[in-house]
Amino acid sequence: MTVTPRVGDPIISPALIAEHGITPDEFERLVAMLGRQPTFTELGIISALWSEHCSYKHSRPVLRTLPTKAPWVLQGPGENAGVISIGDGLAVAFKIESHNHPSAVEPYQGAATGVGGILRDVFTMGARPIAMLNSLRFGSLESPRVRYLVAGVVRGIGDYGNCVGIPTVAGDIMFDESYEGNPLVNAMCVGILREEELIRAKAEGVGNPIMAVGARTGRDGIHGASFASEDLSHESDAKRPRVQVGDPFTEKLLLEATLELIASGHVVAIQDMGAAGLVSSSAEMAERGDVGVVIDTLKVPVREQGMTPYEILLSESQERMLVVATRGREEQVREILAKWDLHAEVIGEVIAEPVYRVVEGDHVVAEFPGTRLVTDCPSYTPEARESDAIIALRARDVHGIPERPEERDPAWTLEQLLSSPTIASKQWMYRQYDSTVRTNTVLGPGAADAAVLRIRGTTKGLAVKTDCNGRYVYLEPRVGGRIAVAEAARNVACTGARPRAITNCLNFGNPKKPDVFWQFKEAVGGMGEACEALETPVTGGNVSLYNESPTGTVYPTPTIGMVGVLDNIAHATGMAFRAAGHTIVLLGDLTDELGASEYLSRIHDVVAGAPPKCDLVSERALIDTLLDAIQTGAVRSAHDCSEGGLAVALAECCIADQRAMFGATVNLSVWEALPERAALFGEAQARVIISTTDVSAIREIAAKHGVRATVIGATMPPEAGLEVIGTKRGFTAAIARLADAYHGAIERAMARMPDIAPPAPATGVPA
Amino acid sequence: MKVGIVRFPGSNCDEDAWFAVVEQLREDAIMLWHKDHDLQGADVVILPGGFSYGDYLRAGAIARFSPIMQQVAAHAAGGGIVIGICNGFQIACEAQLLPGALLRNDVGYRSMPVTIRVERSDLPLTSEAHVGQCLTMPIAHGEGRFTASEDELDRLEDAGQIVFRYVDAAGQPSAAANPNGSMRSIAGVCNANGNVVGLMPHPERAMDPLLGSADGRVLFESLLATVNA
Numbered sequence: 001m002t003v004t005p006r007v008g009d010p011i012i013s014p015a016l017i018a019e020h021g022i023t024p025d026e027f028e029r030l031v032a033m034l035g036r037q038p039t040f041t042e043l044g045i046i047s048a049l050w051s052e053h054c055s056y057k058h059s060r061p062v063l064r065t066l067p068t069k070a071p072w073v074l075q076g077p078g079e080n081a082g083v084i085s086i087g088d089g090l091a092v093a094f095k096i097e098s099h100n101h102p103s104a105v106e107p108y109q110g111a112a113t114g115v116g117g118i119l120r121d122v123f124t125m126g127a128r129p130i131a132m133l134n135s136l137r138f139g140s141l142e143s144p145r146v147r148y149l150v151a152g153v154v155r156g157i158g159d160y161g162n163c164v165g166i167p168t169v170a171g172d173i174m175f176d177e178s179y180e181g182n183p184l185v186n187a188m189c190v191g192i193l194r195e196e197e198l199i200r201a202k203a204e205g206v207g208n209p210i211m212a213v214g215a216r217t218g219r220d221g222i223h224g225a226s227f228a229s230e231d232l233s234h235e236s237d238a239k240r241p242r243v244q245v246g247d248p249f250t251e252k253l254l255l256e257a258t259l260e261l262i263a264s265g266h267v268v269a270i271q272d273m274g275a276a277g278l279v280s281s282s283a284e285m286a287e288r289g290d291v292g293v294v295i296d297t298l299k300v301p302v303r304e305q306g307m308t309p310y311e312i313l314l315s316e317s318q319e320r321m322l323v324v325a326t327r328g329r330e331e332q333v334r335e336i337l338a339k340w341d342l343h344a345e346v347i348g349e350v351i352a353e354p355v356y357r358v359v360e361g362d363h364v365v366a367e368f369p370g371t372r373l374v375t376d377c378p379s380y381t382p383e384a385r386e387s388d389a390i391i392a393l394r395a396r397d398v399h400g401i402p403e404r405p406e407e408r409d410p411a412w413t414l415e416q417l418l419s420s421p422t423i424a425s426k427q428w429m430y431r432q433y434d435s436t437v438r439t440n441t442v443l444g445p446g447a448a449d450a451a452v453l454r455i456r457g458t459t460k461g462l463a464v465k466t467d468c469n470g471r472y473v474y475l476e477p478r479v480g481g482r483i484a485v486a487e488a489a490r491n492v493a494c495t496g497a498r499p500r501a502i503t504n505c506l507n508f509g510n511p512k513k514p515d516v517f518w519q520f521k522e523a524v525g526g527m528g529e530a531c532e533a534l535e536t537p538v539t540g541g542n543v544s545l546y547n548e549s550p551t552g553t554v555y556p557t558p559t560i561g562m563v564g565v566l567d568n569i570a571h572a573t574g575m576a577f578r579a580a581g582h583t584i585v586l587l588g589d590l591t592d593e594l595g596a597s598e599y600l601s602r603i604h605d606v607v608a609g610a611p612p613k614c615d616l617v618s619e620r621a622l623i624d625t626l627l628d629a630i631q632t633g634a635v636r637s638a639h640d641c642s643e644g645g646l647a648v649a650l651a652e653c654c655i656a657d658q659r660a661m662f663g664a665t666v667n668l669s670v671w672e673a674l675p676e677r678a679a680l681f682g683e684a685q686a687r688v689i690i691s692t693t694d695v696s697a698i699r700e701i702a703a704k705h706g707v708r709a710t711v712i713g714a715t716m717p718p719e720a721g722l723e724v725i726g727t728k729r730g731f732t733a734a735i736a737r738l739a740d741a742y743h744g745a746i747e748r749a750m751a752r753m754p755d756i757a758p759p760a761p762a763t764g765v766p767a
Numbered sequence: 768m769k770v771g772i773v774r775f776p777g778s779n780c781d782e783d784a785w786f787a788v789v790e791q792l793r794e795d796a797i798m799l800w801h802k803d804h805d806l807q808g809a810d811v812v813i814l815p816g817g818f819s820y821g822d823y824l825r826a827g828a829i830a831r832f833s834p835i836m837q838q839v840a841a842h843a844a845g846g847g848i849v850i851g852i853c854n855g856f857q858i859a860c861e862a863q864l865l866p867g868a869l870l871r872n873d874v875g876y877r878s879m880p881v882t883i884r885v886e887r888s889d890l891p892l893t894s895e896a897h898v899g900q901c902l903t904m905p906i907a908h909g910e911g912r913f914t915a916s917e918d919e920l921d922r923l924e925d926a927g928q929i930v931f932r933y934v935d936a937a938g939q940p941s942a943a944a945n946p947n948g949s950m951r952s953i954a955g956v957c958n959a960n961g962n963v964v965g966l967m968p969h970p971e972r973a974m975d976p977l978l979g980s981a982d983g984r985v986l987f988e989s990l991l992a993t994v995n996a
Binding site: 155158159162163164165247248249250252253340341430431432433434435436437438439440441442454456569570 | 776777779780782783786787790816817818820821822823875876877878879905907909969971972974975977978979
């Protein structure tokens with residue numbers, strides 16, 4: 001069939017090609033593929049599908065190095081979401097995705113539609129969503145603009161998830177100036193399904209109808225995918241119309257209708273119309289099934305008259321799905337959708353001819369041979385070279401940084417750290433999220449190192465968490481990538497769950513800059529090593545590049561979304577001390593490491609030094625120790641040491657449960673050779689604080705796995721405060737003050753009040 | 768006992784109510800579709816939480832026009848038990864089954880555990896509890912600030928239509944223990960006959976100690992005792 005330009009189409013000029021983000025080389029590639037000049041519609045299609053966001057053209061070769069297989073992995077990367085088996089015929093579908101650029105210009109809708117998109121990715125696999133997580137990075141809360149972004153993003157996440165009725169149970173939030181102009185908003189969804197209900201987005205069966213389901217198509221979000229694939233600039237605000245608008249009520253209806261549709265057996269494949277909307281979903285489904293498709297844009301239900309094929313194909317209107325139905329069942333599909341007051345219209349067909357064709361009635365407006373639209377997209381391996389400036393930062397001797405006078409009392413330092421927004425309680429955020437709907441939340445936000453959900457009809461539970469310390473990755477990407485995985489695994493294991501698999505969201509800067517691409521390669525390499533060592537393969541995820549703004553590049557942030565399984569939900573373990581008189585045991589060791597710490601950043605405004613070492617054998621042994629110990633019932637609480645080190649972790653164990661806080665007395669004098677601040681606030685890896693009533697059981701299990709277990713103290717009534725005999729000095733801090741610093745910091749920052757009360761008189765005690 | 772749970776488009780606590788009755792109480796529950804006109808012999812009707820019709824206009828304002836609400840109103844008028852939880856409370860207020868109105872919280876959306884005090888124990892929903900009993904359960908709402916005129920509030924107090932109040936750990940109402948700015952710390956009210964009760968907290972989410980609280984059980988057990996009496 002002959003492809004002809006539409007009347008009124010603009011002339012294909014070099015300027016128009018550039019405007020579409022297509023390089024001259026890529027344009028030549030397109031012309032060679034077609035054997036002719038493209039039409040305007042075809043140019044639009046290519047600009048979307050060959051955008052970084054859709055094509056992964058700079059990241060694919062590196063991503064291929066990641067481990068993706070394990071006996072429990074049912075679906076690895078390449079689908080709407082990854083799927084793992086958890087036994088009993090049940091499976092878990094999960095995925096994380098970024099919505100950074102939309103959130104930077106329109107925080108409320110940007111974040112809300114991020115939640116909506118990831119929800120659809122999970123329920124299109126046939127899974128019922130049971131939990132949402134989000135990983136957020138912002139600039140300093142001192143900035144009014146940042147507070148505006150935080151407030152909008154949190155409200156957007158809350159309003160969408162709350163309305164659909166999926167609990168938001170966990171996540172991680174950090175603040176650093178590198179994210180000032182380009183916040184990161186990564187949303188993760190976890191769903192559950194019976195293994196036999198798993199459905200894939202693979203177009204099959206010549207003659208089967210292709211149906212558009214859900215909301216009508218409007219002019220919103222056109223070119224969203226390309227917008228996500230360029231640096232943010234002062235002009236970005238003008239691209240606000242490229243941000244889509246979410247409707248969680250329609251999403252809720254679409255969720256129920258989709259699960260009913262899949263259960264009915266009338267459909268063979270479903271895919272969310274996400275980035276690059278109809279064109280991307282239809283082209284990818286055709287490619288997976290290796291079939292041809294034809295789409296008639298005149299048949300697509302639209303919101304307004306006069307929309308061109310270009311607009312209909314590229315619209316990112318929300319709450320829409322593309323369905324391949326079984327021929328002859330169109331009416332049944334329509335009936336199910338009508339029950340939920342939604343539309344379903346036949347807009348195309350699976351065809352035998354190997355071609356991707358778009359028609360507007362009788363007129364062919366775009367046609368690509370075979371599945372080459374997807375398979376022939378360019379792939380780049382740009383130059384990678386570490387920045388000299390970062391090499392110098394890493395080499396800096398941070399031990400030589402003199403203490404501030406106030407640090408004579410480590411209790412002052414501890415309060416400063418507890419009130420650092422990165423460490424402080426995220427209660428201000430999670431109180432805006434419904435975390436208990438669906439009645440599965442055993443350990444919700446703030447209660448444990450990861451959220452724990454029960455799995456109805458079984459004795460099992462699921463632990464979920466997101467993690468990534470971008471500062472570590474910035475200073476040493478390979479180590480930072482390793483730690484991101486190891487910390488997520490440790491957090492999941494602290495609840496009693498065996499870490500099983502990850503999804504990842506790789507947030508980096510412009511890959512054409514050699515230092516950025518070096519960070520990307522190294523960080524992914526480190527992640528892969530950790531995934532291998534901890535047996536947590538990658539089941540999918542998302543790459544978000546070009547996270548740059550006029551204020552600079554974001555810290556490289558490969559966010560990890562970890563899923564773990566508890567065989568017995570009764571073992572679910574929280575982070576807070578449970579009673580006075582329990583023994584406190586440190587699993588792992590203290591070191592003199594201080595580089596890349598929150599301590600240096602918060603107290604000395606220094607980002608330098610090497611991040612802590614990450615020994616994967618130790619991490620694995622620690623996880624095995626924790627899981628064995630928790631299964632004996634001897635562990636009453638478990639909490640890992642991360643930002644702020646041992647002192648912050650101890651304080652958190654005391655104050656995490658505001659309805660039942662405790663004190664503690666701790667003695668670190670066996671480590672007297674270590675500098676006090678490294679012992680208290682250094683961020684050495686592979687460490688967990690547990691409280692127990694059976695020390696000998698813990699010792700025995702730890703010895704079996706070769707993990708050092710040291711009794712460091714005991715839990716006390718809250719009146720006793722947190723008393724620490726350090727390696728040199730030590731301190732005593734009142735629980736109420738620590739709790740106020742930790743629980744009140746973000747609320748005060750958002751209300752523009754001082755972070756903490758004025759410093760108390762020094763209470764330092766000589767060791 | 769047979770509990771009918773109304774499923775509006777946008778309801779999202781309907782399954783939680785179903786699990787509370789079927790899994791925890793081992794009683795019968797049925798889902799009632801909002802477009803139907805038949806309560807299918809339910810002894811108790813629950814209007815569950817959620818965001819009916821997205822609550823874009825005003826919480827509960829559209830759901831009250833759902834076809835099945837005619838039968839729910841008739842059931843209530845005949846003395847049948849109707850319980851509105853969260854969005855269901857909002858719908859019951861909009862449908863004039865309950866007094867007062869639920870406005871936007873003074874602090875925005877709030878999801879957290881709260882403690883409520885039972886103010887009356889002679890109702891179908893509270894017969895197994897005692898006056899002054901404190902119950903801990905989650906709230907999760909953006910529009911739960913109970914509001915009425917001062918005269919109306921005095922009248923409700925005199926008539927004993929205040930069923931639950933938000934209280935602190937000592938069992939006393941206080942501004943700090945009031946999560947949404949509700950007038951007189953009101954968390955739940957009933958109609959004049961006491962057969963229709965609405966409350967903002969979620970007893971159906973507090974049925975199992977594994978999830979942190981089983982304090983909601985006494986309310987469901989009260990319904991069961993009343994129906995079986």
